[in-house]
Amino acid sequence: MSCYNERVYSTRVQPRRSGRPTRDDVARIANISGATVSRVLSGRSDISISPETREKVLSAAKELGYLPNSAARALTNGRTGLVGFWMSLEFSTYRGEVLDCMRSLLRGTESVLAVTDVDIEYSSAHSFDRALRVPVDGIIAFDTSASVEAFAQQSDRIAPMIPFVSMGAYWSEARSFVGVDLRRGADMAMDHLLSTGRKQIAYVAPWTSDLIDSGPRFDAYRDAMEGSGLPSQTIGVETTTYRSIKQVLDEIINSRKLPEALLCMNDETAVTVSTILLNHGIKVGQEVAIVGFNGIDETAHCQVPITTVKQPIEEMCRLTWQFLQAQMEDPTSPLQQRILVPELIVRESTAT
Amino acid sequence: MSCYNERVYSTRVQPRRSGRPTRDDVARIANISGATVSRVLSGRSDISISPETREKVLSAAKELGYLPNSAARALTNGRTGLVGFWMSLEFSTYRGEVLDCMRSLLRGTESVLAVTDVDIEYSSAHSFDRALRVPVDGIIAFDTSASVEAFAQQSDRIAPMIPFVSMGAYWSEARSFVGVDLRRGADMAMDHLLSTGRKQIAYVAPWTSDLIDSGPRFDAYRDAMEGSGLPSQTIGVETTTYRSIKQVLDEIINSRKLPEALLCMNDETAVTVSTILLNHGIKVGQEVAIVGFNGIDETAHCQVPITTVKQPIEEMCRLTWQFLQAQMEDPTSPLQQRILVPELIVRESTAT
């Protein structure tokens, strides 16, 4: 390159150098080549390094507080060691239990879980784009209906390249998944309520969500009621907080229109409903039956233990991780799809 | 370079190419340069592109299902747009509420939260290394004592380079933090118990954790008891599950050695303890006082509302994010440190 052709990149919009010390900074201090620094710091045992060199590198690295740049590493290696876990970070006990389980599974592994918020309420495209900013080797999408579809759609081509397994209540046939047949679970719950003689059964869900008039839980409810020639009744709550549920229930109770049974879209709601009824002196189980979904621990230990449709969390997570590992090892491996059936756990809240 | 000097890197151990289409693949299809593809896909409005070119690029990208490689982008830009959120993914309601709050804060931002499991039980160095594999622009460490220390130690040099704010009960003076003075909160709780005449007060925590004989909560308990000339009594539980708490309590109740008050290390434990006592027909509040920590919603709505030391979640998260943003904008900005005081919320469980 001739001297008059020197390029001077003086005015970059954004500084490229992060300011952090790099491998070559370490090399300079240690008076050896950058390649050797890499070798030492790679921590591989199949590479031989002279003790003095190793020492020089390590002390230089320590002095500088050097930390390898993970983006550069990822670019070179073609892999990051990260597994993206897409889920709604909106809090729920069930989600917490699932996260807990997944975390235990990955603990012994080389992979690191990077949990990303995929917001159900917001535009799926937006969440989707954001979640994809995390450089991962594979993705687990847990209970994120919108994103699964978006991903599957855009995925005509890209999908086969990124290891992806969806897990939970929603899935796309185009990709690998471990699904839970909530419809079946809800059917079991309705069978149970109807076969124990309940006729006035209402479905409880937030009217701000899709669950209020669609999805496997609602569908099962509606079909069962119609199948028995009974009228449906939906109780919409603002949110699943104590306050807003109480507001709705108080009104119903005061107007003496409380049904014989309440099918709640999740356990938290069921527990709260139960508490409120009990505070009104209503006998949960005898007077009013309550059923929840997911099977969180609390349903077993609250004042009146609650009947619930328990998700097979452990098996779901285990299979998902297994499927994803297979795909990460061989991206061309065939799709793996499995549907699990939840379990109806009958407790006092639906006693006769 | 002369022809006899051609290097042929034919046999790489690991394939470098991920197999996914790259920017230049798109360029080839569209018959234009890679730079232009970048320009189109950057979505910047201050760059002028001819309509036909844009169209060509977009359709080629779509055809290939092209997705930019985030690692490469990060390397070039010097930033990833990710914020690392370090926390224990071991489930607890309090952690869930904090996560929920943080997520809301970042929702409107350009930044994406990448939640990483930092396991308290395991070697801090291990967790630490794993968490650092995520390429982030800044780090929030929530209630992760070991990692904060490890980071601060290693941080003599590196620390100033990576924006880092710790949040919650643990912090290092060497870095920015938003702390919560749990000691003060626990002092308030003990004052309350003692001033309402309780003398036999026990401290409840898992004996498998450090909390059983150290930390702000235990220290406050011990000091208050000693200060009043009262004997300390620690009740160690295996875990904070219903089963293991019940096992311990049953024994104590049967041997008629139940204290007048129980200071529980967290709300979940307090709620469970309360439930168990109530099932034994023991009047919570009158016969036995119960205090929890953190201030989760449930304490307000359970059978007997529980007195608790409430964490200032919202303010804590807001300040932390504010501090981190400042550091990310200007890495040389001075440390920001703040300590918040929790609030004692008195409820029926400590009624006289």
Add this chain to the structure above:
DNA sequence: TTGTATGCGTTATCAG
């Protein structure tokens, strides 16, 4: 408006 060339910080290959 578009193409060419450079560098981001690594790792792995090849030549000493």
Add this chain to the structure above:
DNA sequence: CTGATAACGCATACAA
């Protein structure tokens, strides 16, 4: 055992 260097995929300064 160590040093030089070619990629990895992208964004931008510069030239055209």
